Amino acid sequence: MVKKLLSWLFKTADSLNENQPTDTEITILYGSHSGNSEFIARETARYFKMQGIEAGIKNMAHYTVSQLSSENTILIVVSTYGEGDPPPGTESFFKELEYTNMSLRHLQYSVCALGDSDYEHFCQAGKIVDQKLKELGAVPLLARKDCDLNFRDTATDWIKNVHRLYIKNKHSHNYQQDDCIKTGTSVEISDLSTPLNNHIKKQNPAVSIHSAHIINKVLLNPGSSSEIYHIEAKIDPETTHYRPGDTISVIPRNPSPIVKSILNHFRISPDYEVPFKGELSTAGELLQTQLEITTLSKNTIKAYANATNHKALKALLENENKLNYYIKQHDLFDLITDFPNGLKIEDFINIPEKIRPRYYSIASSQEKNPHELHLTVKQIRFHQRKRVYYGACSNHLSWLKKGEKFPFKLVPNEGFRLPSDPKIPVIMIGAGTGIAPFIGFLHHRSINNTNKNWLIFGEKTKNSDFLYNKQIIEWKRQGLLQHLDMAFSREPSTRQYVQDKILEKADLMVQWINEGARIYVCGSVRMGEGVKQAINHLPLNKPKDINRSSTILELLKYQGQYYEDLY
Structure with missing residues (x-):
């Protein structure tokens, strides 16, 4: 019986390319x-x-x-x-x-x-x-x-x-x-x-759900408009194996304030029992752990409209622009208060979708800290419409106290791997919490004292939002980071984004690319688009055998020199 997986030590970007002969079987x-x-x-x-x-x-x-x-x-x-x-x-x-x-x-x-x-x-x-x-x-x-x-x-x-x-x-x-x-x-x-x-990694399905407990939590940006935490958790290295670039999937516990608001709306207690999927469950437990309540989807709104026959809500469903705006700006409690109905909790409880997992890049190296897993978590919490809105998982994780546990699944990210040869240069481009995997990368690269590392990082302000500033500055002083470029978008004197730094350092970027550097980009989709546009404007010469209409980015992907993890 096969117990190992096919050659995970091989690199994705190696030789096999898509320009295969047409006579393949x-x-x-x-x-x-x-x-x-x-x-x-x-x-x-x-x-x-x-x-x-x-x-x-x-x-x-x-x-x-x-x-x-x-x-x-x-x-x-x-x-x-x-x-x-x-x-x-x-x-x-x-x-x-x-x-x-x-x-x-x-x-x-x-x-x-x-x-x-x-x-x-x-x-x-x-x-x-x-x-x-x-x-x-x-x-x-x-x-x-x-x-x-x-x-x-x-x-x-x-x-x-x-x-x-x-x-x-x-x-x-x-x-x-x-x-x-x-x-x-x-x-x-x-x-x-x-x-x-001979080269396959053992996988034990029995431990696909892992457990971690909090050992430390540090606020990375005191004074910032949004709190970002570095969270350290203890894991069992016998059952939990991760690599730099991997992410974890966490099923959150929904914030108690919104759970309480929904219960109050229906005038029931948390212990009130309702039939759900053929079994009796308490309304409080369902809203806290089973149902998606901090975000909305078109399916949830459509199901609610069908159950209530609410004319205004059906009109909203017919206007795609207004519908998308409503989905982005509101949660489940808004839905039931903006479009009041006579539904009982027994009819309502089957309308929300199943709670969705949230994903976090791992900000540590298991080779350096075998018993630990680190995360970078931005707490989503803001005031609007005379109430407080909460993110589900970000608040769940940041509210956990030392010693408390949380379950998670590992999500291998084979498309975001460090080169197996530590001598290959690495360019890391990230903004905000997109710094997370690069902290793990640098911890990992420090084991081999590899100094061909270049970090381009962007955030709002230098004083309040320079995440991991002490660690990064120390890495620069030690020589682990050969180049460090910072872009702060809300500094009055130097308003810049990471893509501006790419163009500013275009000649050096081309030099590193010609030396075989791998480029890694992590952050929002919007940030990623700006980075890709900047890369396509680099003065890089294309090989003669490459289609001249190909972009620089396509060339780098083809050569296995560009990787992204955007969200």
């Missing part, structure tokens, strides 16, 4: 946001190649559905983004797939879907592709595999079995749909005589 198509789908696709191609089978890799963002007509076997690895959406950049592929009626009876395929089971629409993007391909007549070589956050074992299982069935079909020339292994079936896999079993 198999095409592996990936749609990725964090990089995990791309990583699995590349490892699949690597494994097939070790078995003597050439497989081409294609990015779904640059692939059309019409190209399927020339494929014989296609393997699809795709993640789900947000509330059941396809990953950014793949929208045109999904739209074309939705409307096509081309026949794909000649095509055999298999789908490896990635998602997070804490979300309602788990692996939805993969399910959509799988269902549509079946409708078009394509035959599943292996039934779809749905991978949760701890995807290693499931992905390995999919890789090995899809290879086994491909070989079986190739030799028999009589492939039948009944050969397809049904989704969810437990499969015994005999060991293969390849490096596969």
